[in-house]
Amino acid sequence: MALAEWIWMNGECVKYADAKVHVTTHAIHYGSSVFEGIRAYATAQGTAVFRLKEHTRRLMHSAKIMRIEMPYTEDQINEAIIETISRNGHDSCYIRPIAFRGAHPNGIQGLEGRTSPVDVAIITMNWGRYLGQEAIEQGVDVQISSWRRMSPGSLTPMGKIGGQYVNSQYITMEARDNGFTEGIALDHTGMVSEGAGENIFVIIEGEVYTPSTGSSILRGITRDSALTILKDLDIPVRYEAVSREMLYIADEIFFTGTAAEITPIRSVDRVKVGIGSRGAITKAVQDAFFGITSGAQPDKYNWLTPVR
Ligand SMILES: Cc1ncc(COP(=O)(O)O)c(C=O)c1O
CATH class of the missing domain: 3.30.470.10 (Aminotransferase class 4, branched-chain amino acid transferase, N-terminal domain)
Known part of the structure:
Protein backbone atom coordinates (compact mmCIF):
# COMPACT_ATOMS: atom_id res chain seq x y z
CA MET A 1 0.00 0.00 0.00
CA ASN A 126 -4.94 4.46 3.27
CA TRP A 127 -6.74 1.94 5.43
CA GLY A 128 -9.45 -0.65 4.98
CA ARG A 129 -11.50 -2.52 7.56
CA TYR A 130 -9.48 -2.87 10.81
CA LEU A 131 -10.83 -6.28 11.76
CA GLY A 132 -11.62 -7.29 8.14
CA GLN A 133 -14.83 -7.22 6.01
CA GLU A 134 -15.65 -10.74 7.17
CA ALA A 135 -15.64 -9.50 10.78
CA ILE A 136 -18.29 -6.89 9.93
CA GLU A 137 -20.63 -9.65 8.72
CA GLN A 138 -19.60 -12.73 10.70
CA GLY A 139 -18.37 -11.17 13.93
CA VAL A 140 -15.17 -11.70 15.92
CA ASP A 141 -14.07 -14.04 18.70
CA VAL A 142 -12.91 -12.26 21.85
CA GLN A 143 -11.68 -13.10 25.32
CA ILE A 144 -11.95 -11.40 28.66
CA SER A 145 -8.45 -10.16 29.30
CA SER A 146 -6.48 -11.02 32.40
CA TRP A 147 -5.43 -7.36 32.24
CA ARG A 148 -7.73 -4.81 33.86
CA ARG A 149 -8.51 -1.51 32.18
CA MET A 150 -6.53 1.26 33.90
CA SER A 151 -8.26 2.50 37.02
CA PRO A 152 -9.28 6.13 37.41
CA GLY A 153 -7.07 7.57 40.10
CA SER A 154 -3.94 6.02 38.68
CA LEU A 155 -4.50 7.13 35.08
CA THR A 156 -7.10 9.08 33.09
CA PRO A 157 -9.21 6.70 30.98
CA MET A 158 -11.21 9.51 29.37
CA GLY A 159 -8.10 10.99 27.76
CA LYS A 160 -6.57 9.54 24.61
CA ILE A 161 -3.03 9.73 25.95
CA GLY A 162 -0.10 7.82 24.43
CA GLY A 163 1.34 6.22 27.56
CA GLN A 164 -2.03 4.81 28.54
CA TYR A 165 -2.03 2.65 25.44
CA VAL A 166 0.49 0.29 27.00
CA ASN A 167 -2.60 -1.08 28.78
CA SER A 168 -4.35 -1.63 25.42
CA GLN A 169 -1.22 -3.27 23.99
CA TYR A 170 -1.12 -5.82 26.83
CA ILE A 171 -4.80 -6.61 26.22
CA THR A 172 -4.42 -7.05 22.46
CA MET A 173 -1.13 -8.97 22.64
CA GLU A 174 -2.60 -11.43 25.12
CA ALA A 175 -5.73 -11.89 22.99
CA ARG A 176 -3.72 -12.51 19.81
CA ASP A 177 -1.36 -14.93 21.60
CA ASN A 178 -4.43 -16.88 22.73
CA GLY A 179 -5.93 -16.99 19.22
CA PHE A 180 -8.61 -14.30 19.71
CA THR A 181 -9.17 -11.22 17.57
CA GLU A 182 -9.48 -8.86 20.52
CA GLY A 183 -9.61 -8.68 24.31
CA ILE A 184 -12.16 -7.05 26.57
CA ALA A 185 -10.91 -5.58 29.82
CA LEU A 186 -12.81 -5.49 33.09
CA ASP A 187 -12.55 -2.29 35.12
CA HIS A 188 -10.92 -2.04 38.54
CA THR A 189 -14.17 -3.22 40.20
CA GLY A 190 -14.42 -6.33 38.01
CA MET A 191 -17.22 -5.03 35.76
CA VAL A 192 -16.91 -4.91 31.96
CA SER A 193 -15.13 -1.81 30.67
CA GLU A 194 -14.26 -2.02 26.96
CA GLY A 195 -12.06 -3.58 24.29
CA ALA A 196 -8.42 -2.56 23.80
CA GLY A 197 -9.59 0.12 21.35
CA GLU A 198 -13.37 -0.33 21.17
CA ASN A 199 -16.46 0.36 23.25
CA ILE A 200 -18.97 -2.41 23.82
CA PHE A 201 -22.75 -2.82 23.53
CA VAL A 202 -24.59 -5.84 24.95
CA ILE A 203 -28.14 -6.87 24.03
CA ILE A 204 -30.14 -9.17 26.29
CA GLU A 205 -33.81 -9.89 25.55
CA GLY A 206 -34.21 -6.72 23.49
CA GLU A 207 -32.55 -4.44 26.09
CA VAL A 208 -29.32 -2.69 25.10
CA TYR A 209 -26.67 -2.11 27.76
CA THR A 210 -23.42 -0.19 27.53
CA PRO A 211 -20.96 0.58 30.32
CA SER A 212 -21.09 4.19 31.49
CA THR A 213 -18.18 6.59 31.84
CA GLY A 214 -17.91 5.30 35.43
CA SER A 215 -16.45 2.04 34.06
CA SER A 216 -13.10 3.51 32.94
CA ILE A 217 -14.11 3.76 29.27
CA LEU A 218 -12.90 6.13 26.61
CA ARG A 219 -15.95 8.17 25.57
CA GLY A 220 -15.98 6.80 22.04
CA ILE A 221 -17.28 8.91 19.19
CA THR A 222 -18.55 5.80 17.39
CA ARG A 223 -20.23 4.82 20.69
CA ASP A 224 -21.97 8.19 20.63
CA SER A 225 -22.96 7.59 16.98
CA ALA A 226 -24.43 4.17 17.86
CA LEU A 227 -26.33 5.75 20.78
CA THR A 228 -27.80 8.36 18.41
CA ILE A 229 -28.82 5.67 15.91
CA LEU A 230 -30.38 3.49 18.64
CA LYS A 231 -32.34 6.48 19.96
CA ASP A 232 -33.64 7.15 16.46
CA LEU A 233 -34.63 3.49 16.15
CA ASP A 234 -36.59 3.85 19.42
CA ILE A 235 -34.39 1.29 21.12
CA PRO A 236 -33.67 2.39 24.71
CA VAL A 237 -30.15 2.00 26.10
CA ARG A 238 -29.31 1.30 29.74
CA TYR A 239 -26.05 2.83 30.96
CA GLU A 240 -25.38 0.22 33.59
CA ALA A 241 -22.45 -1.62 34.99
CA VAL A 242 -22.17 -4.75 32.82
CA SER A 243 -21.03 -7.97 34.49
CA ARG A 244 -18.88 -10.60 32.80
CA GLU A 245 -21.66 -13.19 32.83
CA MET A 246 -23.98 -10.79 30.97
CA LEU A 247 -21.65 -11.32 28.02
CA TYR A 248 -22.17 -15.09 28.25
CA ILE A 249 -25.98 -14.85 28.21
CA ALA A 250 -26.22 -12.00 25.69
CA ASP A 251 -28.22 -12.38 22.47
CA GLU A 252 -25.98 -9.90 20.66
CA ILE A 253 -22.81 -7.96 21.44
CA PHE A 254 -21.03 -5.45 19.25
CA PHE A 255 -17.93 -3.30 19.36
CA THR A 256 -17.86 0.34 18.28
CA GLY A 257 -14.75 2.30 17.34
CA THR A 258 -13.20 4.36 14.58
CA ALA A 259 -11.06 1.36 13.64
CA ALA A 260 -13.62 -1.41 14.30
CA GLU A 261 -16.61 0.71 13.13
CA ILE A 262 -19.60 -1.50 14.15
CA THR A 263 -18.29 -5.05 14.57
CA PRO A 264 -20.39 -7.93 15.94
CA ILE A 265 -18.88 -10.24 18.57
CA ARG A 266 -19.76 -13.86 17.98
CA SER A 267 -18.07 -15.47 20.97
CA VAL A 268 -16.63 -14.47 24.34
CA ASP A 269 -14.19 -16.87 26.02
CA ARG A 270 -15.36 -19.42 23.40
CA VAL A 271 -18.96 -19.10 24.63
CA LYS A 272 -21.22 -18.50 21.63
CA VAL A 273 -23.08 -15.17 21.67
CA GLY A 274 -26.77 -15.71 20.79
CA ILE A 275 -27.01 -17.70 17.58
CA GLY A 276 -23.30 -17.13 16.91
CA SER A 277 -23.73 -14.64 14.10
CA ARG A 278 -24.74 -11.01 13.63
CA GLY A 279 -28.03 -10.16 15.38
CA ALA A 280 -30.90 -7.94 14.21
CA ILE A 281 -30.12 -4.89 16.39
CA THR A 282 -26.43 -4.98 15.44
CA LYS A 283 -27.44 -5.16 11.77
CA ALA A 284 -29.84 -2.23 12.14
CA VAL A 285 -27.11 -0.07 13.72
CA GLN A 286 -24.64 -1.11 11.00
CA ASP A 287 -27.14 -0.32 8.23
CA ALA A 288 -27.68 3.19 9.55
CA PHE A 289 -23.96 3.76 10.22
CA PHE A 290 -22.67 2.45 6.90
CA GLY A 291 -25.60 4.08 5.09
CA ILE A 292 -24.34 7.48 6.23
CA THR A 293 -20.61 6.81 5.89
CA SER A 294 -21.05 5.50 2.34
CA GLY A 295 -23.26 8.45 1.38
CA ALA A 296 -26.10 6.07 0.40
CA GLN A 297 -28.32 7.67 3.05
CA PRO A 298 -28.63 11.37 3.86
CA ASP A 299 -26.24 12.69 6.50
CA LYS A 300 -29.12 13.55 8.81
CA TYR A 301 -27.00 14.07 11.92
CA ASN A 302 -24.47 16.27 10.12
CA TRP A 303 -21.61 13.86 10.81
CA LEU A 304 -19.65 14.36 7.57
CA THR A 305 -17.26 17.17 6.67
CA PRO A 306 -16.58 17.20 2.91
CA VAL A 307 -12.92 17.38 1.87
CA ARG A 308 -13.51 18.71 -1.61
C1 LIG B 1 -9.47 2.62 24.43
C2 LIG B 1 -10.45 2.98 23.37
N1 LIG B 1 -11.76 2.78 23.58
C3 LIG B 1 -12.67 3.08 22.66
C4 LIG B 1 -12.32 3.60 21.43
C5 LIG B 1 -13.37 3.96 20.43
O1 LIG B 1 -13.47 5.35 20.31
P1 LIG B 1 -13.89 6.04 18.94
O2 LIG B 1 -15.23 5.49 18.60
O3 LIG B 1 -13.96 7.49 19.27
O4 LIG B 1 -12.86 5.71 17.94
C6 LIG B 1 -10.96 3.82 21.15
C7 LIG B 1 -10.55 4.38 19.86
O5 LIG B 1 -10.26 5.54 19.77
C8 LIG B 1 -10.01 3.52 22.15
O6 LIG B 1 -8.71 3.72 21.92
Whole structure:
Protein backbone atom coordinates (compact mmCIF):
# COMPACT_ATOMS: atom_id res chain seq x y z
CA MET A 1 0.00 0.00 0.00
CA ALA A 2 1.41 3.36 -1.01
CA LEU A 3 2.36 5.67 1.85
CA ALA A 4 0.95 9.17 1.91
CA GLU A 5 3.26 11.73 0.32
CA TRP A 6 2.76 14.49 2.87
CA ILE A 7 2.63 14.78 6.65
CA TRP A 8 1.51 17.98 8.33
CA MET A 9 4.03 18.89 11.00
CA ASN A 10 4.12 22.01 13.15
CA GLY A 11 2.23 24.17 10.70
CA GLU A 12 3.45 22.96 7.32
CA CYS A 13 3.23 19.97 5.03
CA VAL A 14 6.54 18.09 4.81
CA LYS A 15 7.49 15.01 2.81
CA TYR A 16 6.71 11.73 4.56
CA ALA A 17 10.42 10.87 4.97
CA ASP A 18 11.18 14.26 6.52
CA ALA A 19 8.61 14.11 9.35
CA LYS A 20 11.14 13.12 12.01
CA VAL A 21 11.78 13.68 15.72
CA HIS A 22 14.91 13.51 17.87
CA VAL A 23 15.60 10.50 20.15
CA THR A 24 15.44 12.78 23.19
CA THR A 25 11.75 13.51 22.45
CA HIS A 26 10.01 13.46 25.83
CA ALA A 27 6.99 11.50 24.55
CA ILE A 28 9.15 8.56 23.40
CA HIS A 29 10.51 8.18 26.91
CA TYR A 30 7.42 8.91 28.98
CA GLY A 31 4.33 8.52 26.78
CA SER A 32 3.48 12.23 26.95
CA SER A 33 1.44 12.43 23.76
CA VAL A 34 -2.25 12.90 22.99
CA PHE A 35 -3.74 11.67 19.77
CA GLU A 36 -6.83 10.88 17.74
CA GLY A 37 -7.91 8.26 15.23
CA ILE A 38 -10.33 9.55 12.60
CA ARG A 39 -11.68 8.17 9.34
CA ALA A 40 -12.43 9.88 6.07
CA TYR A 41 -14.84 7.93 3.90
CA ALA A 42 -15.22 7.78 0.12
CA THR A 43 -18.89 8.71 0.08
CA ALA A 44 -21.05 8.82 -3.04
CA GLN A 45 -20.70 12.62 -2.83
CA GLY A 46 -16.88 12.61 -2.46
CA THR A 47 -14.37 12.26 0.38
CA ALA A 48 -15.74 13.26 3.78
CA VAL A 49 -14.33 13.16 7.32
CA PHE A 50 -16.50 11.41 9.91
CA ARG A 51 -17.25 13.55 13.00
CA LEU A 52 -14.20 15.76 12.53
CA LYS A 53 -15.22 18.40 15.08
CA GLU A 54 -15.87 15.85 17.82
CA HIS A 55 -12.48 14.20 17.28
CA THR A 56 -10.62 17.49 17.36
CA ARG A 57 -12.56 18.53 20.46
CA ARG A 58 -11.53 15.28 22.17
CA LEU A 59 -7.90 15.90 21.16
CA MET A 60 -8.12 19.27 22.90
CA HIS A 61 -9.66 17.65 25.96
CA SER A 62 -6.91 15.02 26.08
CA ALA A 63 -4.32 17.82 25.88
CA LYS A 64 -6.06 19.67 28.70
CA ILE A 65 -6.05 16.56 30.90
CA MET A 66 -2.33 16.07 30.14
CA ARG A 67 -1.50 19.80 30.65
CA ILE A 68 -0.19 19.97 27.09
CA GLU A 69 -0.53 23.54 25.78
CA MET A 70 -1.86 23.11 22.26
CA PRO A 71 -0.16 25.63 19.97
CA TYR A 72 -3.10 25.53 17.51
CA THR A 73 -6.82 26.21 17.82
CA GLU A 74 -9.49 23.64 17.07
CA ASP A 75 -10.31 25.42 13.81
CA GLN A 76 -6.64 25.36 12.77
CA ILE A 77 -6.41 21.62 13.45
CA ASN A 78 -9.65 20.98 11.53
CA GLU A 79 -8.32 22.95 8.57
CA ALA A 80 -4.94 21.23 8.72
CA ILE A 81 -6.62 17.80 8.68
CA ILE A 82 -8.65 18.71 5.58
CA GLU A 83 -5.53 20.15 3.92
CA THR A 84 -3.48 17.01 4.60
CA ILE A 85 -6.15 14.68 3.18
CA SER A 86 -6.63 16.87 0.16
CA ARG A 87 -2.91 17.28 -0.53
CA ASN A 88 -2.38 13.50 -0.33
CA GLY A 89 -5.31 12.91 -2.69
CA HIS A 90 -6.94 10.25 -0.49
CA ASP A 91 -10.41 9.00 -1.43
CA SER A 92 -10.71 7.43 2.01
CA CYS A 93 -8.15 7.26 4.79
CA TYR A 94 -7.29 6.95 8.45
CA ILE A 95 -6.14 10.19 10.08
CA ARG A 96 -3.85 10.37 13.10
CA PRO A 97 -3.41 13.82 14.64
CA ILE A 98 -0.89 13.75 17.49
CA ALA A 99 0.51 16.36 19.87
CA PHE A 100 3.45 15.49 22.06
CA ARG A 101 6.14 16.86 24.31
CA GLY A 102 9.14 17.09 22.02
CA ALA A 103 12.93 17.35 22.30
CA HIS A 104 14.41 19.92 24.67
CA PRO A 105 17.47 21.82 23.33
CA ASN A 106 19.41 20.75 26.45
CA GLY A 107 18.76 17.03 26.01
CA ILE A 108 16.79 14.66 28.23
CA GLN A 109 14.78 16.51 30.83
CA GLY A 110 13.14 15.24 33.98
CA LEU A 111 9.83 13.42 34.03
CA GLU A 112 7.71 16.52 34.40
CA GLY A 113 8.32 17.59 30.82
CA ARG A 114 6.56 20.91 30.69
CA THR A 115 9.71 22.74 29.64
CA SER A 116 9.89 20.66 26.44
CA PRO A 117 8.34 22.15 23.30
CA VAL A 118 5.04 20.75 22.04
CA ASP A 119 5.07 19.27 18.54
CA VAL A 120 1.94 18.59 16.51
CA ALA A 121 1.62 16.29 13.50
CA ILE A 122 -1.15 14.96 11.28
CA ILE A 123 -0.48 11.66 9.56
CA THR A 124 -2.85 10.10 7.03
CA MET A 125 -2.83 6.64 5.50
CA ASN A 126 -4.94 4.46 3.27
CA TRP A 127 -6.74 1.94 5.43
CA GLY A 128 -9.45 -0.65 4.98
CA ARG A 129 -11.50 -2.52 7.56
CA TYR A 130 -9.48 -2.87 10.81
CA LEU A 131 -10.83 -6.28 11.76
CA GLY A 132 -11.62 -7.29 8.14
CA GLN A 133 -14.83 -7.22 6.01
CA GLU A 134 -15.65 -10.74 7.17
CA ALA A 135 -15.64 -9.50 10.78
CA ILE A 136 -18.29 -6.89 9.93
CA GLU A 137 -20.63 -9.65 8.72
CA GLN A 138 -19.60 -12.73 10.70
CA GLY A 139 -18.37 -11.17 13.93
CA VAL A 140 -15.17 -11.70 15.92
CA ASP A 141 -14.07 -14.04 18.70
CA VAL A 142 -12.91 -12.26 21.85
CA GLN A 143 -11.68 -13.10 25.32
CA ILE A 144 -11.95 -11.40 28.66
CA SER A 145 -8.45 -10.16 29.30
CA SER A 146 -6.48 -11.02 32.40
CA TRP A 147 -5.43 -7.36 32.24
CA ARG A 148 -7.73 -4.81 33.86
CA ARG A 149 -8.51 -1.51 32.18
CA MET A 150 -6.53 1.26 33.90
CA SER A 151 -8.26 2.50 37.02
CA PRO A 152 -9.28 6.13 37.41
CA GLY A 153 -7.07 7.57 40.10
CA SER A 154 -3.94 6.02 38.68
CA LEU A 155 -4.50 7.13 35.08
CA THR A 156 -7.10 9.08 33.09
CA PRO A 157 -9.21 6.70 30.98
CA MET A 158 -11.21 9.51 29.37
CA GLY A 159 -8.10 10.99 27.76
CA LYS A 160 -6.57 9.54 24.61
CA ILE A 161 -3.03 9.73 25.95
CA GLY A 162 -0.10 7.82 24.43
CA GLY A 163 1.34 6.22 27.56
CA GLN A 164 -2.03 4.81 28.54
CA TYR A 165 -2.03 2.65 25.44
CA VAL A 166 0.49 0.29 27.00
CA ASN A 167 -2.60 -1.08 28.78
CA SER A 168 -4.35 -1.63 25.42
CA GLN A 169 -1.22 -3.27 23.99
CA TYR A 170 -1.12 -5.82 26.83
CA ILE A 171 -4.80 -6.61 26.22
CA THR A 172 -4.42 -7.05 22.46
CA MET A 173 -1.13 -8.97 22.64
CA GLU A 174 -2.60 -11.43 25.12
CA ALA A 175 -5.73 -11.89 22.99
CA ARG A 176 -3.72 -12.51 19.81
CA ASP A 177 -1.36 -14.93 21.60
CA ASN A 178 -4.43 -16.88 22.73
CA GLY A 179 -5.93 -16.99 19.22
CA PHE A 180 -8.61 -14.30 19.71
CA THR A 181 -9.17 -11.22 17.57
CA GLU A 182 -9.48 -8.86 20.52
CA GLY A 183 -9.61 -8.68 24.31
CA ILE A 184 -12.16 -7.05 26.57
CA ALA A 185 -10.91 -5.58 29.82
CA LEU A 186 -12.81 -5.49 33.09
CA ASP A 187 -12.55 -2.29 35.12
CA HIS A 188 -10.92 -2.04 38.54
CA THR A 189 -14.17 -3.22 40.20
CA GLY A 190 -14.42 -6.33 38.01
CA MET A 191 -17.22 -5.03 35.76
CA VAL A 192 -16.91 -4.91 31.96
CA SER A 193 -15.13 -1.81 30.67
CA GLU A 194 -14.26 -2.02 26.96
CA GLY A 195 -12.06 -3.58 24.29
CA ALA A 196 -8.42 -2.56 23.80
CA GLY A 197 -9.59 0.12 21.35
CA GLU A 198 -13.37 -0.33 21.17
CA ASN A 199 -16.46 0.36 23.25
CA ILE A 200 -18.97 -2.41 23.82
CA PHE A 201 -22.75 -2.82 23.53
CA VAL A 202 -24.59 -5.84 24.95
CA ILE A 203 -28.14 -6.87 24.03
CA ILE A 204 -30.14 -9.17 26.29
CA GLU A 205 -33.81 -9.89 25.55
CA GLY A 206 -34.21 -6.72 23.49
CA GLU A 207 -32.55 -4.44 26.09
CA VAL A 208 -29.32 -2.69 25.10
CA TYR A 209 -26.67 -2.11 27.76
CA THR A 210 -23.42 -0.19 27.53
CA PRO A 211 -20.96 0.58 30.32
CA SER A 212 -21.09 4.19 31.49
CA THR A 213 -18.18 6.59 31.84
CA GLY A 214 -17.91 5.30 35.43
CA SER A 215 -16.45 2.04 34.06
CA SER A 216 -13.10 3.51 32.94
CA ILE A 217 -14.11 3.76 29.27
CA LEU A 218 -12.90 6.13 26.61
CA ARG A 219 -15.95 8.17 25.57
CA GLY A 220 -15.98 6.80 22.04
CA ILE A 221 -17.28 8.91 19.19
CA THR A 222 -18.55 5.80 17.39
CA ARG A 223 -20.23 4.82 20.69
CA ASP A 224 -21.97 8.19 20.63
CA SER A 225 -22.96 7.59 16.98
CA ALA A 226 -24.43 4.17 17.86
CA LEU A 227 -26.33 5.75 20.78
CA THR A 228 -27.80 8.36 18.41
CA ILE A 229 -28.82 5.67 15.91
CA LEU A 230 -30.38 3.49 18.64
CA LYS A 231 -32.34 6.48 19.96
CA ASP A 232 -33.64 7.15 16.46
CA LEU A 233 -34.63 3.49 16.15
CA ASP A 234 -36.59 3.85 19.42
CA ILE A 235 -34.39 1.29 21.12
CA PRO A 236 -33.67 2.39 24.71
CA VAL A 237 -30.15 2.00 26.10
CA ARG A 238 -29.31 1.30 29.74
CA TYR A 239 -26.05 2.83 30.96
CA GLU A 240 -25.38 0.22 33.59
CA ALA A 241 -22.45 -1.62 34.99
CA VAL A 242 -22.17 -4.75 32.82
CA SER A 243 -21.03 -7.97 34.49
CA ARG A 244 -18.88 -10.60 32.80
CA GLU A 245 -21.66 -13.19 32.83
CA MET A 246 -23.98 -10.79 30.97
CA LEU A 247 -21.65 -11.32 28.02
CA TYR A 248 -22.17 -15.09 28.25
CA ILE A 249 -25.98 -14.85 28.21
CA ALA A 250 -26.22 -12.00 25.69
CA ASP A 251 -28.22 -12.38 22.47
CA GLU A 252 -25.98 -9.90 20.66
CA ILE A 253 -22.81 -7.96 21.44
CA PHE A 254 -21.03 -5.45 19.25
CA PHE A 255 -17.93 -3.30 19.36
CA THR A 256 -17.86 0.34 18.28
CA GLY A 257 -14.75 2.30 17.34
CA THR A 258 -13.20 4.36 14.58
CA ALA A 259 -11.06 1.36 13.64
CA ALA A 260 -13.62 -1.41 14.30
CA GLU A 261 -16.61 0.71 13.13
CA ILE A 262 -19.60 -1.50 14.15
CA THR A 263 -18.29 -5.05 14.57
CA PRO A 264 -20.39 -7.93 15.94
CA ILE A 265 -18.88 -10.24 18.57
CA ARG A 266 -19.76 -13.86 17.98
CA SER A 267 -18.07 -15.47 20.97
CA VAL A 268 -16.63 -14.47 24.34
CA ASP A 269 -14.19 -16.87 26.02
CA ARG A 270 -15.36 -19.42 23.40
CA VAL A 271 -18.96 -19.10 24.63
CA LYS A 272 -21.22 -18.50 21.63
CA VAL A 273 -23.08 -15.17 21.67
CA GLY A 274 -26.77 -15.71 20.79
CA ILE A 275 -27.01 -17.70 17.58
CA GLY A 276 -23.30 -17.13 16.91
CA SER A 277 -23.73 -14.64 14.10
CA ARG A 278 -24.74 -11.01 13.63
CA GLY A 279 -28.03 -10.16 15.38
CA ALA A 280 -30.90 -7.94 14.21
CA ILE A 281 -30.12 -4.89 16.39
CA THR A 282 -26.43 -4.98 15.44
CA LYS A 283 -27.44 -5.16 11.77
CA ALA A 284 -29.84 -2.23 12.14
CA VAL A 285 -27.11 -0.07 13.72
CA GLN A 286 -24.64 -1.11 11.00
CA ASP A 287 -27.14 -0.32 8.23
CA ALA A 288 -27.68 3.19 9.55
CA PHE A 289 -23.96 3.76 10.22
CA PHE A 290 -22.67 2.45 6.90
CA GLY A 291 -25.60 4.08 5.09
CA ILE A 292 -24.34 7.48 6.23
CA THR A 293 -20.61 6.81 5.89
CA SER A 294 -21.05 5.50 2.34
CA GLY A 295 -23.26 8.45 1.38
CA ALA A 296 -26.10 6.07 0.40
CA GLN A 297 -28.32 7.67 3.05
CA PRO A 298 -28.63 11.37 3.86
CA ASP A 299 -26.24 12.69 6.50
CA LYS A 300 -29.12 13.55 8.81
CA TYR A 301 -27.00 14.07 11.92
CA ASN A 302 -24.47 16.27 10.12
CA TRP A 303 -21.61 13.86 10.81
CA LEU A 304 -19.65 14.36 7.57
CA THR A 305 -17.26 17.17 6.67
CA PRO A 306 -16.58 17.20 2.91
CA VAL A 307 -12.92 17.38 1.87
CA ARG A 308 -13.51 18.71 -1.61
C1 LIG B 1 -9.47 2.62 24.43
C2 LIG B 1 -10.45 2.98 23.37
N1 LIG B 1 -11.76 2.78 23.58
C3 LIG B 1 -12.67 3.08 22.66
C4 LIG B 1 -12.32 3.60 21.43
C5 LIG B 1 -13.37 3.96 20.43
O1 LIG B 1 -13.47 5.35 20.31
P1 LIG B 1 -13.89 6.04 18.94
O2 LIG B 1 -15.23 5.49 18.60
O3 LIG B 1 -13.96 7.49 19.27
O4 LIG B 1 -12.86 5.71 17.94
C6 LIG B 1 -10.96 3.82 21.15
C7 LIG B 1 -10.55 4.38 19.86
O5 LIG B 1 -10.26 5.54 19.77
C8 LIG B 1 -10.01 3.52 22.15
O6 LIG B 1 -8.71 3.72 21.92
